[in-house]
Each structure stands twice: as structure tokens, then as C-alpha cells.
Amino acid sequence: MAVPTSPAPAPLAVLMYHSVSSVPEPPLRSLAVPPELLRAQLTALTAAGYRLTGLSEAVDLRAAGSVEKVVALTFDDGYLDFLDAGLPVLTDLGASATLYMSVGHAGEPASWLGPHAPAFGPLLTLGQLREVAAAGIEIGSHSLLHHPLDVLPPAALQREVIDSRDRLADEVQRPIRSFAYPHGYNGRAVRAAVARAGHDNACEVGRRLYTASDHPLAIPRLQPTPDHSGADLVRLVADGGPQLVPRIKRTAQPAWRVARLLAGRLFGVKLT
Numbered sequence: 001m002a003v004p005t006s007p008a009p010a011p012l013a014v015l016m017y018h019s020v021s022s023v024p025e026p027p028l029r030s031l032a033v034p035p036e037l038l039r040a041q042l043t044a045l046t047a048a049g050y051r052l053t054g055l056s057e058a059v060d061l062r063a064a065g066s067v068e069k070v071v072a073l074t075f076d077d078g079y080l081d082f083l084d085a086g087l088p089v090l091t092d093l094g095a096s097a098t099l100y101m102s103v104g105h106a107g108e109p110a111s112w113l114g115p116h117a118p119a120f121g122p123l124l125t126l127g128q129l130r131e132v133a134a135a136g137i138e139i140g141s142h143s144l145l146h147h148p149l150d151v152l153p154p155a156a157l158q159r160e161v162i163d164s165r166d167r168l169a170d171e172v173q174r175p176i177r178s179f180a181y182p183h184g185y186n187g188r189a190v191r192a193a194v195a196r197a198g199h200d201n202a203c204e205v206g207r208r209l210y211t212a213s214d215h216p217l218a219i220p221r222l223q224p225t226p227d228h229s230g231a232d233l234v235r236l237v238a239d240g241g242p243q244l245v246p247r248i249k250r251t252a253q254p255a256w257r258v259a260r261l262l263a264g265r266l267f268g269v270k271l272t
Helices: 035-047 055-063 080-093 111-119 126-134 154-172 188-196 230-239 244-267
Strands: 013-017 051-053 070-077 098-101 138-141 178-180 201-206 219-221
Touching (some): 013 201, 013 219, 080 126, 126 154
Parallel strands (some): 098 138, 201 219
16 A cells, blocks of 8 residues: 655745845845835735745744745845844734844944945844844844855864854854855855754755755745835745746856865955
8 A cells, every 4th residue: 555645845935135225236236125115025925825934934834734825034144224124024014034144243344245335234233133033033143254155164164153153042042043154155064064053944045946855954045136026026936936047056056166265275365
């Protein structure tokens, strides 16, 4: 007699936001969604029947076999504008999210953005981070200093992952389950370090839906931009959007990792 098998979980849309602000010019424009547009995008999702959660909650619901329509919201880096402009929108809509913090830069500009950092303003201070956590937002790790982890020596990789987890857990007084890779870069060694640190889920960029074939420590995400209306975003979470460019990027990733590694070792240049 055939043993019945459970159906594969439905694909999960995980959205990747950064700054809740308006930046009119490239290169940061696509990473900034103004608060009024964030409200319109998320309102459209709730009107379409989606429950908006953080990533660990969405992963748990999926593992439990829930058939509820869920979209996971994530916000990278930990900008102050999440507290000032993003959190009020989430609170009004009864939504939650995961905020990924590069805790080594708390209260400072995002130095990895170079001369463009002032456009996004500073990251949250540790006190403000505790305020966000107290509001029910999941706090996740985004490494200590936002270095590309896949080209770091093993000791530096461990420091970026472990020190970030420990500092965040000390600040918010709860386990840090989720991790987001800086710049999305990961590989087998990076995922192993994240797992050893006790994280049970982690996300990259990916630009596609999370399906049963994806690794829970390499969860792909979709990126809302200031060009997405609410209706656009509902369509994006339903079908994942065009997949040609994401496939090309996945294929090119190993070669790009080698190029970044050589650039750092030979010329002292950090390519992202």
C-alpha cells in the first residue's frame, strides 16, 4: 500500500525592503520606498487576503502546514527611518516584519554605501533597536559590519556572524533566529557558519519566490521598488516576476565570487 505523502508547501513571497524614504536619483533610488507608497503597497496585500509577518513566523507557519496566505516582510540594514516612518505603517495595518541590523554600525551612517550614505541617514541606535523589538518586530542579524561574507577568511567570517548574534541577543533579550547575508552573498562555508551560530533561517536576494527546493539558509526574496504600485506588488508576490535575469545572476555567481576574492587579495579592492 502506498504511503501518503504531504504536499509540498506553497511558494512563499518574502519582500526585501531597505530604507523607508524617498531618494530621487540612482544608485539608491530603487532601495528606498517612501512611507506613503509603503502604506499603499502593504494595504493592497492585506486587501488581497495576505497576512503580513516576519520571516521566522512565516517559516514556522509554512513548516506547520498552514494554508493561510502569508507574505513575509524584511527590512535590511536597520535604518532609523524604519522606526520613524516604517513602523507606524506596520502598526496601523496590524503587520509585522523582520528587521536585519548591522549592529556594528548602530547609530552611524551605512559606511558600505560610501558617498551615498547620507541619503539614507543613520542606522538605529541600540536604544532605538530595543524600541523596535518591544513593538513586536523580529530582530535578525545582518552581520557585524556588513562585509561580503563569502570572501572573508574563516576567522573573520566567524567573528562577523557570532559577534553580531551575541550583541543583538544581549540587546533585545531574545534568540536571534534569522540572518540576512550582506549584499546577498553566501556559499556553503557561509551557510555553515550561520547554522553553527544557531540561525535556523537566512535570506539572500534571489528575486524569486521561496519554494520547497530552496535551502532554508538561502531563502530568496523579492524587491519592492518605488515603481511598484500596490497592484504591481500583488502580482509580484503571486507569480515571482520575470525569472530570466535572476537565473543569469545565479549562474554567474561563482565566477563573480572568484573575481571579488582576487580583487581583494591582489589589489585591495572591495567589489560588491
